[in-house]
Amino acid sequence: MSSPVIGISFGNTSSSIAYINPKNDVDVIANPDGERAIPSVLSYVGEDEYHGGQALQQLVRNPTNTIINFRDFIGLPFDQCDISRCANSAPAVEIDGKVGFVIAKGEGKEEKLTVDEVVSRHLNRLKLAAEDYIGQKVNQAVLTVPTNFTTEQKDALSTAADKVGLKIVQFINEPSAALLAHIEQFPSEKDCNVVVADFGGVRSDAAVFAIRGGIFTILATAHDNTLGGDNLDAELIEYFAKDFQTKTKTNPRKNARSLAKLRINSIVTKKTLSNATTATISIDSLADGFDYHTSINRMRYELVASKVFGKFGEFINSTIKKANLDPLDIDAVLLAGGVSFSPKLATNLEYTLPESVEILGPSNANASNYPNELAASGAALQARLVADYDEDELKEALQPIIVNTLHLQKPIGLVDSEGNFVPILLAETSYPVQKKITLKKASGDLLIGVYEGDSTIEERTVDPAEKKANEEADEDESEWSDEDDEPEVIREKKYTLSTKLMELGIKGVKSGLELVFNINKDGKLTVSARDLKTNQVVKGEL
Amino acid sequence: MFSLPTLTSDITVSVNDSAKLTEAIRRPIEPVGKHFMHHAQRTLRNHTWSEFERIQAERNVQTVDESNVDPDELLFDQELADESLLSHDARDWKTADLYAAMGLSKLRFKATENQIIKAHRKQVVKYHPDKQSAAGVGLEQDAFFKIIQKAFETLTDSTKRQQYDSCDFVADVEPPKKGSKYDFFEAWAPVFQSEARFSKKSPVPQLGDANSSKKDVEQFYSFWHRFDSWRTFEFLDEDVPDDSSNRDHKRYIERKNKAARDKKKTADNARLVKLVERAMSEDPRIKAFKEEEKKEKERKKWEREAGSRAEAEAKAKAEAEAKAKAELEAASQASAKADKKKQKEAAKAAKKKNKRAIRNSPKEAGYFGDADKAATIDEQVGLIVDSLDDDQLVDVAGKIKAGSVKETFQEIAGTLKDSGKLPASLLSYFI
Numbered sequence: 021m022s023s024p025v026i027g028i029s030f031g032n033t034s035s036s037i038a039y040i041n042p043k044n045d046v047d048v049i050a051n052p053d054g055e056r057a058i059p060s061v062l063s064y065v066g067e068d069e070y071h072g073g074q075a076l077q078q079l080v081r082n083p084t085n086t087i088i089n090f091r092d093f094i095g096l097p098f099d100q101c102d103i104s105r106c107a108n109s110a111p112a113v114e115i116d117g118k119v120g121f122v123i124a125k126g127e128g129k130e131e132k133l134t135v136d137e138v139v140s141r142h143l144n145r146l147k148l149a150a151e152d153y154i155g156q157k158v159n160q161a162v163l164t165v166p167t168n169f170t171t172e173q174k175d176a177l178s179t180a181a182d183k184v185g186l187k188i189v190q191f192i193n194e195p196s197a198a199l200l201a202h203i204e205q206f207p208s209e210k211d212c213n214v215v216v217a218d219f220g221g222v223r224s225d226a227a228v229f230a231i232r233g234g235i236f237t238i239l240a241t242a243h244d245n246t247l248g249g250d251n252l253d254a255e256l257i258e259y260f261a262k263d264f265q266t267k268t269k270t271n272p273r274k275n276a277r278s279l280a281k282l283r284i285n286s287i288v289t290k291k292t293l294s295n296a297t298t299a300t301i302s303i304d305s306l307a308d309g310f311d312y313h314t315s316i317n318r319m320r321y322e323l324v325a326s327k328v329f330g331k332f333g334e335f336i337n338s339t340i341k342k343a344n345l346d347p348l349d350i351d352a353v354l355l356a357g358g359v360s361f362s363p364k365l366a367t368n369l370e371y372t373l374p375e376s377v378e379i380l381g382p383s384n385a386n387a388s389n390y391p392n393e394l395a396a397s398g399a400a401l402q403a404r405l406v407a408d409y410d411e412d413e414l415k416e417a418l419q420p421i422i423v424n425t426l427h428l429q430k431p432i433g434l435v436d437s438e439g440n441f442v443p444i445l446l447a448e449t450s451y452p453v454q455k456k457i458t459l460k461k462a463s464g465d466l467l468i469g470v471y472e473g474d475s476t477i478e479e480r481t482v483d484p485a486e487k488k489a490n491e492e493a494d495e496d497e498s499e500w501s502d503e504d505d506e507p508e509v510i511r512e513k514k515y516t517l518s519t520k521l522m523e524l525g526i527k528g529v530k531s532g533l534e535l536v537f538n539i540n541k542d543g544k545l546t547v548s549a550r551d552l553k554t555n556q557v558v559k560g561e562l
Numbered sequence: 563m564f565s566l567p568t569l570t571s572d573i574t575v576s577v578n579d580s581a582k583l584t585e586a587i588r589r590p591i592e593p594v595g596k597h598f599m600h601h602a603q604r605t606l607r608n609h610t611w612s613e614f615e616r617i618q619a620e621r622n623v624q625t626v627d628e629s630n631v632d633p634d635e636l637l638f639d640q641e642l643a644d645e646s647l648l649s650h651d652a653r654d655w656k657t658a659d660l661y662a663a664m665g666l667s668k669l670r671f672k673a674t675e676n677q678i679i680k681a682h683r684k685q686v687v688k689y690h691p692d693k694q695s696a697a698g699v700g701l702e703q704d705a706f707f708k709i710i711q712k713a714f715e716t717l718t719d720s721t722k723r724q725q726y727d728s729c730d731f732v733a734d735v736e737p738p739k740k741g742s743k744y745d746f747f748e749a750w751a752p753v754f755q756s757e758a759r760f761s762k763k764s765p766v767p768q769l770g771d772a773n774s775s776k777k778d779v780e781q782f783y784s785f786w787h788r789f790d791s792w793r794t795f796e797f798l799d800e801d802v803p804d805d806s807s808n809r810d811h812k813r814y815i816e817r818k819n820k821a822a823r824d825k826k827k828t829a830d831n832a833r834l835v836k837l838v839e840r841a842m843s844e845d846p847r848i849k850a851f852k853e854e855e856k857k858e859k860e861r862k863k864w865e866r867e868a869g870s871r872a873e874a875e876a877k878a879k880a881e882a883e884a885k886a887k888a889e890l891e892a893a894s895q896a897s898a899k900a901d902k903k904k905q906k907e908a909a910k911a912a913k914k915k916n917k918r919a920i921r922n923s924p925k926e927a928g929y930f931g932d933a934d935k936a937a938t939i940d941e942q943v944g945l946i947v948d949s950l951d952d953d954q955l956v957d958v959a960g961k962i963k964a965g966s967v968k969e970t971f972q973e974i975a976g977t978l979k980d981s982g983k984l985p986a987s988l989l990s991y992f993i
Contacts (some may be wrong), residue, residue, distance in 0.1 A: 092834060156763075192592070193594075196594045197909075233590050234597030235592075235595070354972070417599065418602075424589070424590050424591075425591055427587050438569070450589070454611045459566065462975065466568060466569055522581075525573040525575075543583060560576060561577065562583075
């Protein structure tokens with residue numbers, strides 16, 4: 021058997037690897053320490069190299085030799101990198117115009133590592149973990165990257181991977197991978213618009229997708245390099261630090277080591293609070309020999325971090341706006357990344373977005389329980405798919421002429437018996453496309469009116485005054501209804517008929533009608549109706 | 563689902579030719595998922611939707627067709643591999659060859675779960691007591707059928723199967739006899755292949771052939787030296803009595819079984835170690851590598867010593883040169899010495915000659931006319947000659963030769979007297 025192609029999601033904070041096991045399921049691979057979300061951290065003590073969680077522990081004792089948050093630096097010139105992310109770890113320095121790290125090797129020796137080298141080593145560790153788990157050599161992978169990665173950055177990643185014997189067969193966008201994994205797990209034939217929001221440790225990305233016939237199109241993307249799980253940690257650290265200061269009159273923020281201890285424990289507490297309603301934090305000798313022990317409940321945590329949670333909501337809303345869509349156009353928000361474990365994130369979004377928007381977070385039964393593994397799973401699924409193709413075929417498939425397709429700007433649909441517009445092909449449908457719908461109950465002589473539609477957001481104001489008038493008649497004046505005085509605004513998405521494209525008439529339908537909408541690559545629309553019983557076909561072309 | 567409006571006017575197709583779709587926008591679609599791959603295939607090959615559907619359908623049919631001819635059937639035994647199984651006691655099923663009973667004697671440990679199920683069905687159809695009785699065999703003679711059932715039970719349970727496979731000595735391949743002649747690779751490859759089934763790790767490296775690289779060979783042996791085997795010997799356990807009446811006895815048997823198992827496992831490990839050792843010692847490649855290494859070492863030594871060798875040569879050369887030089891010098895010194903001696907002798911002789919010439923000069927000059935004073939002159943000339951130094955001697959001899967004998971003597975006598983070498987009284991004749 022040829023060696024499997026694995027999927028790697030390589031993040032700033034943590035990375036995951038996945039492959040399709042012989043039972044045809046997605047397996048997210050745990051490293052030898054049992055971590056499925058493997059921290060993207062490398063640490064050096066003398067001649068030894070630590071990776072993952074073990075390296076993360078070194079942040080307290082050995083921060084200057086511990087490299088974190090290095091993913092975004094690859095392939096970028098030094099002056100474009102935000103090196104403040106490495107303030108609490110091995111400082112980023114300039115080596116050959118790129119970001120690099122200087123690692124003490126003991127006995128006064130130093131080693132200079134460029135970010136490419138660091139990435140190589142990290143990927144090598146991931147590769148070894150995968151090989152260890154699968155029991156086979158691995159030399160091909162599908163790697164996920166953020167949507168704003170440049171070609172140079174991808175090339176640099178590819179070279180770094182090649183160096184450790186890992187060939188990157190395809191780069192795919194992180195949100196697409198997450199969406200692919202979600203769709204695979206919860207298949208749905210429905211065409212919809214989905215926002216994939218990936219809240220990572222140090223950055224947040226969101227992308228608005230149009231899913232049409234299983235094909236994904238990105239309508240807009242947004243990135244925020246300053247928003248992420250670290251902000252939540254920072255709020256929690258600040259809260260604990262204040263608490264500690266009032267209890268002991270010592271400031272743990274002055275000491276880098278105390279701060280590092282506090283940070284590690286705050287992260288653990290934050291993760292615990294995603295699953296439990298209370299968590300305890302206890303740190304021996306946090307500062308000046310004082311121990312710190314306290315418990316915090318979820319409510320307090322959510323209050324402390326409410327500002328940051330609010331930012332996440334705003335971020336998603338701004339992305340939707342960027343895509344020139346209304347929140348009502350969105351059918352679902354898929355949460356990915358580690359922050360998505362926080363229940364508050366989902367409830368917050370439910371609150372800010374219309375009810376029609378489904379929030380696909382870990383608390384939703386129709387979504388994965390492991391939002392941080394979505395990207396890796398998606399990469400693995402894509403890996404299985406491309407494993408069946410040879411290199412040339414894949415290269416051809418990724419040509420711009422195939423990838424760049426035309427997209428409808430307005431929905432195309434039918435008029436139903438009440439004269440309303442029923443969209444069949446939604447806006448942003450890429451074509452060539454074919455869509456079949458079957459109307460099982462259709463019978464008699466029928467008119468098929470094909471129109472282009474317009475979608476509008478209709479605002480309807482429900483005036484509570486009438487209600488009040490009714491109430492008054494029955495009861496006494498109620499004083500508590502102050503807030504009800506404000507008129508309630510109900511927003512709804514409506515379709516209206518626009519241009520008539522064609523009309524088809526079909527007679528004597530007994531039981532069922534199949535309609536096929538087809539747009540070829542030149543934009544020629546063909547609608548055909550077939551009587552399921554008699555196979556009589558009526559066809560119109562535009 | 564929505565319903566369509568009823569047809570009011572008599573139209574079949576009426577296309578609004580003037581209508582145009584709103585201008586489309588070109589956007590990249592995400593190259594992920596099977597739908598994209600299908601899109602790519604359609605676009606690349608210029609298939610229409612219906613063509614594409616047909617191709618997909620054909621592909622599906624093909625896979626179904628292929629599976630109609632079961633490749634597994636060919637791997638099963640057509641006839642019972644061991645006829646004696648038919649008369650095997652069902653109570654002693656553990657001693658029977660279960661794979662042979664299932665008709666899997668060719669596949670043995672390689673048989674997949676599916677193949678086992680298929681083979682079992684085949685055997686059951688053939689050996690079910692009902693079938694057998696139809697063929698005239700008594701209904702109670704169902705021992706072989708029981709064995710088949712036991713075999714199925716054992717082989718479909720992964721733990722039990724592992725235990726059985728561990729003790730399936732029929733599948734073991736014996737190493738070639740020592741001392742006999744055999745081709746190393748032909749003889750040993752099946753041995754390692756059969757041992758490989760017990761590996762916890764996969765893939766197991768292959769023995770390879772004479773042209774395998776050194777790295778591969780080393781990897782092969784290091785793998786086998788560190789072989790992690792799952793082989794267990796539970797299958798050979800003595801049956802533990804299941805009645806609870808005698809607990810002590812039961813425990814005793816259990817202990818005994820455990821000890822026996824451990825012993826067998828140790829013995830098996832030792833056997834494997836010995837096997838690998840032997841293979842390694844016989845491996846012509848290892849020998850070749852050692853030889854090569856030795857040669858390489860020698861070559862390296864030769865190279866390493868090249869420096870000192872050159873040094874020694876240079877030293878010998880320098881020594882020889884020095885010696886030659888010394889010899890040459892000695893010779894020249896000796897000749898110089900001889901020359902000096904000759905010169906000295908010559909000078910001496912010249913001196914003597916000069917002295918004689920000076921002494922004899924008065925006589926030859928006839929004693930300057932004073933023959934009576936000859937004795938005095940001779941005596942005084944003798945004194946003069948004795949007190950003259952070398953330069954003066956040559957000077958005087960030259961002057962005497964020139965002719966003016968007396969004047970010369972007078973002059974020199976004066977000089978000698980002035981310098982105080984001789985008192986005037988002794989030179990009375992010349993002063």
